[in-house]
Structures are given as C-alpha cells and as structure tokens.
C-alpha cells in the first residue's frame with residue numbers, strides 16, 4: 001500500500017545529507033577558487049623573473065664543440081636553443097654571415113664574451129626567449145627573414161636581438177656570458193635589459209625588405 005506524507009510534514013534532505021542547491025553552491029565555490037588559484041599562479045609565473053631579478057645561477061652551456069655536436073647548424077648561424085634556461089645561444093660571427101649571405105662556417109667563434117665589448121662584436125650572445133612585450137616564448141629564427149618573430153603579436157628582432165618591428169618596448173633581453181676554461185657559462189642570475197628601439201648594428205633591413213614567418 002502506498003503511503004503519503006501527511007500535511008505539515010517537512011520535506012528536504014535527511015539530516016547529514018546535502019541539498020542539491022547547497023551542493024551546486026559549494027561546487028561553484030570550488031570552481032571559482034580553482035580559477036583564482038590558476039590566475040594567481042599564472043601571474044606570479046609571469047612576474048617571477050622580474051621579482052627575483054633572474055632565473056638562477058651560472059649555467060654551463062658547453063664548449064663550442066659540445067654545442068656543434070648538439071646542434072650542427074650552430075656553426076652556420078642557427079641560434080642554439082638551450083631549453084632549460086629558455087635562451088638562444090648565438091654564434092655571432094656565424095649568425096652575421098647567415099644574414100649577410102656570406103654563409104661562413106664558424107666552428108669556434110672564440111672567447112670575446114665580455115660585456116664591455118659591443119654585442120655585435122662578441123663571440124656569442126645569450127638571448128632570453130621571453131618576449132619583452134608580454135612574455136611569450138620566441139620561436140627559432142625565421143628562415144625567411146633570419147629574424148626572431150614572436151608569434152603572439154608579431155614583434156620582430158634581428159639575430160642579435162635588436163628590435164625591428166611590432167609592439168615590444170625594446171630589443172630582446174639577454175644574459176652575460178663568461179668563459180670557464182673553454183666552456184661558455186651563462187649568468188642567469190641577472191637579466192640584462194635589451195637594447196632600446198632604434199639600435200641597429202650590422203642588420204639595417206626594415207620589415208618591408210623581406211618575407212616573414214609572422215604577419
């Protein structure tokens with residue numbers, strides 16, 4: 001026989017059970033909390049290098065021979081991607097010859113790494129891959145322009161990190177390099193601010209002078 005609740009009986013969850021509405025409310029709260037945490041984490045990650053002033057300490061990249069064995073095109077000018085420190089390690093004389101078309105092979109660019117030397121005359125440069133516009137990771141050199149071209153908003157930089165186009169406020173930031181014997185060592189504890197807009201050393205081409213990989 002079917003029984004019915006009598007008039008005046010209180011309906012709802014049993015004691016200790018959660019109503020559907022309060023369950024939904026709690027889940028919404030959890031969702032908002034997770035989103036806030038994600039946002040906070042992303043913001044801190046973005047700001048972290050600026051807050052600490054660096055990524056870490058001295059990083060040994062290797063000898064010229066080590067780098068060529070890792071990435072054979074380094075000796076013909078293709079920047080070496082060192083993923084752990086998010087940097088491009090540029091063989092400067094080889095990169096310049098790639099751009100000017102003389103296409104020389106430079107197995108060992110030498111030991112002229114002092115920050116007192118003009119960047120275009122150094123043996124190597126360590127360029128930070130974090131775009132100085134809004135922090136996107138800059139991809140490998142575009143093979144059409146031989147420039148670095150940021151995929152996010154189209155900022156463009158020469159192979160030495162000098163700004164040529166787009167919304168970035170300056171050239172690519174970099175790190176100082178020292179020699180430990182014949183091992184190139186990058187000081188990632190301090191970010192060296194990129195060159196101001198208008199800096200042009202050996203590559204004076206404008207954005208309209210060639211094809212590009214980005215817009």
Ligand code: FES
Nearest residue numbers: 131133134150153
């Ligand atoms: S983040 Fe690179 S152009 Fe905006």
